[in-house]
Each structure stands twice: as C-alpha cells, then as structure tokens.
C-alpha cells in the first residue's frame with residue numbers, strides 16, 4: 001500500500017493527506033479543497049504553490065517553466081508534484097463554491113452508458129489546456145445541439161479533465177435521446193460549475209454526525225460528498241438513505257455502500273419508500289449538531305427541510321440541493 005503523507009496548508013493550518021505518487025492537487029481535490037488549477041497537466045501554471053517545509057517530487061511532465069525568482073523561492077506545480085515527506089505549502093485556496101470561476105467549455109463526448117433503465121452516465125473530456133474547477137455536489141448546464149439542461153456532476157474533481165454527469169432520462173427525455181444518438185467525440189458544451197451544494201467545512205470540523213438523504217439521481221451528488229468524507233477521514237457516524245423510483249434499479253447502491261464501509265462508522269441504506277426524516281434523525285438519538293444534506297427533487301426537499309428543522313437541527317446545518325435549481329427537476 002502506498003505511503004501516505006500529511007500536507008499542511010499555511011498559514012491557516014488545514015491538513016489533508018496525499019499518497020506517495022498521487023499528485024498533491026489530486027489529494028487536495030479529493031479532500032474537497034478549493035485549490036486553484038487550470039489544465040491539470042503542467043501547462044498553465046495556475047496550481048503553483050510554495051513549498052515551505054518538506055519535499056515534493058515531480059511525477060508528471062510539465063511544460064510550464066518557473067522564472068528564477070519563483071524557482072529559488074521553492075515553487076512547484078501541484079498537478080505535477082507528489083509529496084515525498086510530510087509537507088507544508090502556501091497556496092491561494094478559494095473559500096467557497098462561489099469563488100470558483102464560471103466557465104463555458106466545448107468538451108468531447110467520450111461515452112454514454114445506460115447504468116439503469118432511466119439513467120445515463122455521460123463521460124466528457126475537457127480540452128487539454130482548460131478544465132472546469134468544481135466541487136463534488138455541483139452541477140453543469142449541458143448543451144447538445146438545440147437541447148440544453150442542467151445535470152449533476154458524478155465525478156470527483158481529482159479526476160482532472162474527465163467529467164462524468166448523470167442524466168435522468170425520465171426528467172430529461174430530449175437530452176437523453178440526443179446524447180444516446182450522438183456519435184463518439186461529438187462536441188458538447190458545458191457551462192458551470194453551478195450551485196452551492198457541496199461538503200461544507202463546518203461539517204467536518206464541528207459536526208459530530210452526518211445524515212445524507214438522496215432521491216433518484218440526487219445520489220450522484222451524495223456519492224461525491226461521501227467520497228470527500230472518506231478522503232478527510234471523517235470519524236463520526238454517517239447515515240445515508242437513498243430512495244429511488246421504481247426502474248432506477250439501485251444503480252449507485254454498490255458504490256455508495258463501499259464508500260460508507262470505508263468510513264469509521266458509515267451506513268448506507270436503500271429504502272423502498274420516501275424517507276421520513278424523523279426515522280433518519282432518530283438513528284442518531286438526537287438532531288442536535290448533526291449536519292444534514294438533502295439531494296432530492298424540489299418538492300421532496302421542501303417536505304424534508306420542514307421535517308428536519310422540526311426535529312431540532314439547526315438551519316445553518318441543513319444543506320439542500322433545492323437551492324440549486326438544476327439538480328432538482
């Protein structure tokens with residue numbers, strides 16, 4: 001198993017882990033940190049950080065060249081460097097999803113897979129020089145020909161220029177039809193990232209437990225958040241409930257169950273009927289201080305938020321994709 005090193009970001013002291021051989025940027029993005037980057041392949045220089053303690057080694061070829069001053073100051077590209085010891089770095093991190101640049105990109109359609117009777121997984125590849133920065137849980141507006149719709153991102157930002165989205169064919173029949181009929185390498189436009197549904201730092205720092213409730217393809221967002229909890233070694237109990245309509249065939253259940261199993265105390269449950277928030281919160285004994293993430297259709301979320309607040313969960317700790325128009329309908 002690869003050795004794992006601690007990366008400390010100065011001056012605020014946030015810490016995350018990266019395995020030997022893994023780029024520091026990939027480790028940071030997997031942990032949900034908003035590191036700056038542009039190309040993820042050593043071309044643009046946007047991911048430059050000053051290494052103030054420890055050693056990094058270059059593991060990926062880079063075309064970008066530092067000037068003498070930055071070279072002497074210890075700068076390195078985080079998309080091309082891997083930790084060779086515990087390391088401290090200085091880098092300008094965006095503070096929230098709102099700080100991420102909104103971009104419009106023409107990307108290549110790589111693959112469309114029917115992962116469940118009414119769900120498509122669509123793999124897209126960004127151009128070499130530019131990738132879209134996003135956080136797990138966000139979504140993009142995808143345009144193919146004259147069809148345009150918002151769809152949740154299902155990949156991890158650490159995957160660089162490869163972006164996967166999920167399309168609910170029942171809600172988005174025109175888009176699903178156009179994608180299924182499109183040839184490989186067709187040009188597709190994506191605009192984003194959109195929305196602010198993402199793992200909040202207050203959750204990992206302050207909340208003793210996390211509840212996630214997903215409905216239908218809301219599970220794509222929850223899967224990303226679960227991956228981040230795993231990456232930051234979240235130690236508190238995490239309970240995930242997923243209710244999907246008949247025909248969706250539990251397509252993401254195995255991946256989510258594996259992520260929950262990777263947590264110290266995580267449980268994933270597929271449920272046949274819409275979730276009653278009181279049942280979920282009672283699993284913790286009390287709603288106090290827990291963080292609640294809801295990724296569901298707009299109507300279901302309205303019901304859930306009311307129910308969750310009535311159970312004593314603080315409004316600042318309820319995060320809902322209902323605020324993110326696109327995921328909902």
Ligand code: FES
Pocket residue numbers: 036037038039040041042043044045046047048064077078079080
């Ligand atoms: S050089 Fe472009 S992201 Fe690292």
